[in-house]
Amino acid sequence: MLLAYLIFIPAAASLFCLVIRSRPLMEWANILAFAATLVLALALGQTVLAAGVLTEWDGFFYADALSAWMVLLISAVSLGASLYAGGYFRRDVAGNALTPGRVKEYFVLTPLFSACMFFAVLANNLGVMWFAIEATALSSVLLVALYNRKTSLEAAWKYVMLGGLGLALALFGTVFTYAAAIGKGGAEPLPSFDWSHFMTIAGQLNPRMIKLAFVFVLIGYGAKAGLAPMHTWLPDAHSEAPSPTSAMLSGISLKVAIYALLRFHILAMQCLGPGFSRALLLCFGLFSMFLAAPFILVQGNLKRMLAYSSLEHVGLICSGVGLGTPLTLFGALLHMGYHALTKPALFFAAGNIHQRYHSMKFRVIGPGVIKTLPVTVLFMGLAAAAIVGLPPFGLFYSELTILSGAVAAHRLIISFLILAALVAVFCGVLKQLSRILIGEPPQSPSSRTLASPTPVPPVPQGELGTAPKRARANDRSAMDGVPAMGLLIAALLLFSLWLPAPLLHLLQKTANLIGGKA
Amino acid sequence: MNTDALSSAIASQLVMLFAALMLVLQLLLVAQQMLLVAVRLYALQSLMLTAIAGVVAYYYNAPHVYIVAVLTLAGKVVFLPWLLNRIVRDIKIHKEVEPLLNAATSTLICLGLAVLGFIVARPFTTLERLGSNTLAIAVTLLLTGFFLMFNRRKAITQVLALLTVENGIMLAAIALTSYGMPLVVEIGIFFDVLVAVMVLGILVYRIRESFDSVDTAKLTRLKG
Numbered sequence: 001m002l003l004a005y006l007i008f009i010p011a012a013a014s015l016f017c018l019v020i021r022s023r024p025l026m027e028w029a030n031i032l033a034f035a036a037t038l039v040l041a042l043a044l045g046q047t048v049l050a051a052g053v054l055t056e057w058d059g060f061f062y063a064d065a066l067s068a069w070m071v072l073l074i075s076a077v078s079l080g081a082s083l084y085a086g087g088y089f090r091r092d093v094a095g096n097a098l099t100p101g102r103v104k105e106y107f108v109l110t111p112l113f114s115a116c117m118f119f120a121v122l123a124n125n126l127g128v129m130w131f132a133i134e135a136t137a138l139s140s141v142l143l144v145a146l147y148n149r150k151t152s153l154e155a156a157w158k159y160v161m162l163g164g165l166g167l168a169l170a171l172f173g174t175v176f177t178y179a180a181a182i183g184k185g186g187a188e189p190l191p192s193f194d195w196s197h198f199m200t201i202a203g204q205l206n207p208r209m210i211k212l213a214f215v216f217v218l219i220g221y222g223a224k225a226g227l228a229p230m231h232t233w234l235p236d237a238h239s240e241a242p243s244p245t246s247a248m249l250s251g252i253s254l255k256v257a258i259y260a261l262l263r264f265h266i267l268a269m270q271c272l273g274p275g276f277s278r279a280l281l282l283c284f285g286l287f288s289m290f291l292a293a294p295f296i297l298v299q300g301n302l303k304r305m306l307a308y309s310s311l312e313h314v315g316l317i318c319s320g321v322g323l324g325t326p327l328t329l330f331g332a333l334l335h336m337g338y339h340a341l342t343k344p345a346l347f348f349a350a351g352n353i354h355q356r357y358h359s360m361k362f363r364v365i366g367p368g369v370i371k372t373l374p375v376t377v378l379f380m381g382l383a384a385a386a387i388v389g390l391p392p393f394g395l396f397y398s399e400l401t402i403l404s405g406a407v408a409a410h411r412l413i414i415s416f417l418i419l420a421a422l423v424a425v426f427c428g429v430l431k432q433l434s435r436i437l438i439g440e441p442p443q444s445p446s447s448r449t450l451a452s453p454t455p456v457p458p459v460p461q462g463e464l465g466t467a468p469k470r471a472r473a474n475d476r477s478a479m480d481g482v483p484a485m486g487l488l489i490a491a492l493l494l495f496s497l498w499l500p501a502p503l504l505h506l507l508q509k510t511a512n513l514i515g516g517k518a
Numbered sequence: 519m520n521t522d523a524l525s526s527a528i529a530s531q532l533v534m535l536f537a538a539l540m541l542v543l544q545l546l547l548v549a550q551q552m553l554l555v556a557v558r559l560y561a562l563q564s565l566m567l568t569a570i571a572g573v574v575a576y577y578y579n580a581p582h583v584y585i586v587a588v589l590t591l592a593g594k595v596v597f598l599p600w601l602l603n604r605i606v607r608d609i610k611i612h613k614e615v616e617p618l619l620n621a622a623t624s625t626l627i628c629l630g631l632a633v634l635g636f637i638v639a640r641p642f643t644t645l646e647r648l649g650s651n652t653l654a655i656a657v658t659l660l661l662t663g664f665f666l667m668f669n670r671r672k673a674i675t676q677v678l679a680l681l682t683v684e685n686g687i688m689l690a691a692i693a694l695t696s697y698g699m700p701l702v703v704e705i706g707i708f709f710d711v712l713v714a715v716m717v718l719g720i721l722v723y724r725i726r727e728s729f730d731s732v733d734t735a736k737l738t739r740l741k742g
């Protein structure tokens with residue numbers, strides 16, 4: 001019952017939060033549910049390592065090494081987000097940014113969102129996987145609109161409409177995939193749409209239909225994964241959502257869409273040979289990396305910059321998969337994991353900054369955040385060093401693995417392009433963050449208002465009015481969100497320096513699966 | 519197969535007829551500016567889809583396709599139009615503003631898209647299955663649905679456009695696989711669509727409250 005519990009525990013937590021009223025109880029229900037799924041995820045990893053494949057409910061649920069790796073990431077990111085969410089929303093309610101009803105909405109919808117993601121990576125039937133992914137979009141759209149600002153409604157609308165269009169195309173591709181199997185593998189008029197069944201008949205599928213299906217699925221799930229040029233909803237949704245939700249969207253939801261792409265990629269490779277889908281993934285991946293860099297360089301909004309950085313990392317993961325050598329596949333999978341630990345920490349730090357400065361604009365935040373929020377800046381600095389790929393953090397190793405894999409495969413131009421994009425993003429992120437994190441803060445809020453060439457309406461007044469109150473709250477709020485950020489960064493450092501043997505085996509197994517050597 | 523009661527030729531003709539009617543309704547929807555009428559056109563289009571599912575179920579004597587037909591009837595012909603009707607009445611906006619392209623141009627573009635749909639579907643059109651020649655119409659519904667979405671500005675019309683795209687995909691599923699998707703997938707898609715419209719409805723109410731309008735052309739603050 002391992003796989004079923006992974007879905008039912010968060011779903012039960014969601015129902016529990018729906019009927020109770022006490023907010024601390026909701027926070028604990030969320031934290032405990034995700035702690036439980038993390039334990040189950042570890043157990044699943046063990047089982048998959050020993051047995052290879054785990055199925056339940058007559059093959060309705062199916063988990064191989066790839067699913068186990070995704071389950072592990074979903075649990076870790078959800079747990080981190082739920083640890084951060086409690087304090088974050090307490091401060092939001094205290095600051096009148098949210099009503100308690102909306103906060104309840106968060107605690108009900110978030111476990112549901114996670115349950116849908118677990119469902120998506122554990123479903124055996126490819127059609128069931130589609131509606132689980134659609135359900136992740138539906139359960140997260142109201143989270144994006146949680147603040148009910150004009151901009152967050154706009155972001156939610158774009159998210160659900162563009163996501164809906166993308167998913168419609170993915171469904172069309174899914175229908176084509178199913179149609180490719182009609183009349184193959186037995187006389188049954190209504191063949192099973194299970195992944196395990198499809199892998200056994202992959203060689204007999206109608207290749208023309210699979211080709212068309214993969215293109216539709218790539219555009220469709222690619223839109224959900226934020227691949228350029230279908231990414232336009234991504235910076236909006238990730239910047240307007242409350243920080244714990246941004247962390248989950250960026251840290252894991254994008255990767256669940258990549259997971260779906262990987263499934264179809266494996267199927268297409270079995271049916272058509274490796275060339276077709278690899279080339280497409282590589283093109284979209286490189287394009288996303290190159291599109292992200294200039295947007296990061298000119299970005300004026302902290303969370304939007306982080307969202308574009310996610311776009312770059314998704315692009316890198318797809319490029320790694322597209323290159324398709326064992327080394328780049330391993331690097332891409334490793335990169336997924338390290339990115340899932342790093343990006344939430346950045347979004348949590350951004351959430352702390354937002355609650356202090358009531359804006360995400362670099363211009364409004366100004367230099368010298370280190371003086372007002374030293375602990376947050378410390379974690380943000382560490383996470384930023386990790387996200388741009390500085391050693392000793394894991395993203396350095398995973399990027400190096402992908403690059404060396406590309407060089408070893410004699411794809412010199414590709415490796416050069418990847419390196420160029422990485423360097424551009426490196427400069428962009430560090431330049432932007434150094435604008436706000438370090439330096440001397442303006443002397444007083446009033447002098448800053450005078451100094452700034454264009455008046456920024458709501459923020460300075462707010463700062464004037466509440467400045468004394470803030471100063472008093474300063475000591476107490478220094479530790480905001482530290483448990484969540486600290487745990488994520490500690491886990492990142494730990495796994496950067498020491499990759500446990502079972503985890504290494506799991507990743508190798510997954511890389512072999514995607515590489516077509518199961 | 520109930521070949522005695524319904525010969526293959528007649529069944530095929532019936533499916534083709536209903537599919538063609540779906541396309542006609544789609545073209546009317548593209549030219550329509552009254553929101554309540556548009557909702558009714560969508561309901562009629564879903565009714566045609568139900569009829570196709572009914573014919574397929576009867577012809578192949580497939581119980582699970584009957585279930586799909588009943589779900590489509592209850593959900594997409596009765597419940598969703600009722601819900602959309604209520605939303606239109608509540609937000610008190612009955613007429614679409616002038617679309618990007620006027621009715622005549624839109625219709626011409628949709629005819630062009632229909633030709634494109636027929637060209638795209640041609641390699642996959644075999645006559646071995648009932649209704650396999652409706653794939654062209656399914657692709658056309660998909661393309662015109664996308665066009666409708668970009669051409670209109672009211673949130674409700676965009677929701678309708680997305681729903682017609684979904685109708686097109688369901689038609690494609692029947693055209694390509696004769697029985698449609700496995701039952702568990704059909705039921706999953708069905709509930710996803712219901713929940714999607716409810717979530718979109720909540721968003722429409724909130725947009726209406728904040729912007730005093732449901733004109734999506736006003737959603738332009740987020741850039742870069």
